[in-house]
Amino acid sequence: MYTAGRGMLRKSFPHHWSFFLGEIALYSLILLLLTGVWLTLFFKPDMGEVVYDGSYVPLRGVPMSEAFDSTLHISFDVRGGLLIRQTHHWAALVFVAAIGLHLLRIFFTGAFRRPREVNWVIGVTLFVITLAEGFAGYSLPDDLLSGTGLRIAQGIMLSIPVVGTYVSMFAFGAEFPGEDIIPRLYSLHILLLPAALIALVTVHLILVFYLKHTQWRGPGRSNRNAVGKPFVPQFVASSAGLSFIVFGVLTVLGGVAQINPVWVYGPYRPDIASTGSQPDWYVGFLEGALRLVPPWETTVAGHTIMWNVLLPAVVLPGLLFTALYLYPFVEQRLTGEWRQEQHLCDRPRERPVRTGLGAAGVTFYGVLLLAGGNDIVAQTFRISINTLTVVLRTALVVGPILAFLITRRLCHALLDHERERLDKGDETGEVRQTVEGGYESGHRPVDTFRPGAPRPPLTPGDGRTGTPSPERPEPARRRR
16 A cells, blocks of 8 residues: 555656646636635525626616626625636636647547547547536626627527427526526536536546556656656646636736626626627638638428528537547547557657648637627728628638648648658758868757757657557656
8 A cells, every 4th residue: 555655755757837737727726716705605596686786887777687786786896706707707718728738639639449438538528517617607697798699699500490498498497597597507507517527527527547647758758657747746846836827817907907897797687799799719710611601591391490500600610629538539440549558659740630620720720719709800900790790601601721731731841841851950050161162061960959859869750650669668856
């Protein structure tokens, strides 16, 4: 028992900035839980109507729901309430961003390969639950902006053929907006979804600890060891320092950077929609997809299928996340890597096809995100919104293809340049005249290498795309 415990405490963790993204997500989640528990003490998830009589003078005498009234009470009448509320919102945005960037890091470095396929599936599921959790929390204040988002969500439910009306009635409990949606979202936001997040994060961390971290290629590193800082005390100390930085930065943002000022939007009314309304960035791609699809409709047996809502808001996300779930298994089958465990990270340039697909996906997402604010862009730059929509529709198709081709070509060019540098060495800046009367530049052997970069002497597998060649046996500095 003592030997096993000592081995766990001395477990090695590779040291690289890209590995901190998962830790940032973890500490953002902890801050979310702490601030969320505090906010539950003052928030009232009730859609019953009251007349506001609080400290914010412009809204005095305005009818509103108890949910919106309690949000204003937290913001203006509870000491430190606005700080905690804004810190909670900033932590939510950073949490989603950190998970997204963490998934991108895993994707581009191939850290989803055997034996980590289950952890990839857990990570994608965490991202999906986080999107739902963010939308639920964003909708709780029952302000005009979040109410507009709920109206769009109801329209998406109604677009589902045959069962759409039943889904809408089940969610809202009555005709929109009803009086049940806020209490139901509240239960999801503070109980069911957080429990799922905590459970999946726990399983994810256990698997990370059990399977060990991936690491960059280099001297002393192989599929059979892990070189880095021991868990205690170095890794614990650096991780604790990072947690303080995350807590501090998010608290400062909550104090000095205004976010989601619901008092400016006012309480939700079904007959009003705010001009220039924009959702939080993580659901902006859905908004953009809804704005780009033409108004296509089909009537079948008396049922109207709204393709302009069904395709971008139901079919597209379903296909996107299905592709994310299946990608590790498909790639490993195509490359044959499913036969053995892979503990070394790929550099993105070593896998031009995978990197190109990732760049295409990011471009696709970026175009949709930009389209989600096409009205703001058109107004700011004084261009026709119809022209901008046509341009974005074209970019949505052409952009990812160009991104894939350009990225793949750049990866090959970087690999060729790297091989040439290792063969000839670094230029010294000296120019010499040869006996034949020509000129040549001086070179010195390469002595600086980036993480994962090949080192001389080169083997036939170095610099090639596809499945990496077997690792050359090298002495390890620390084995765990």
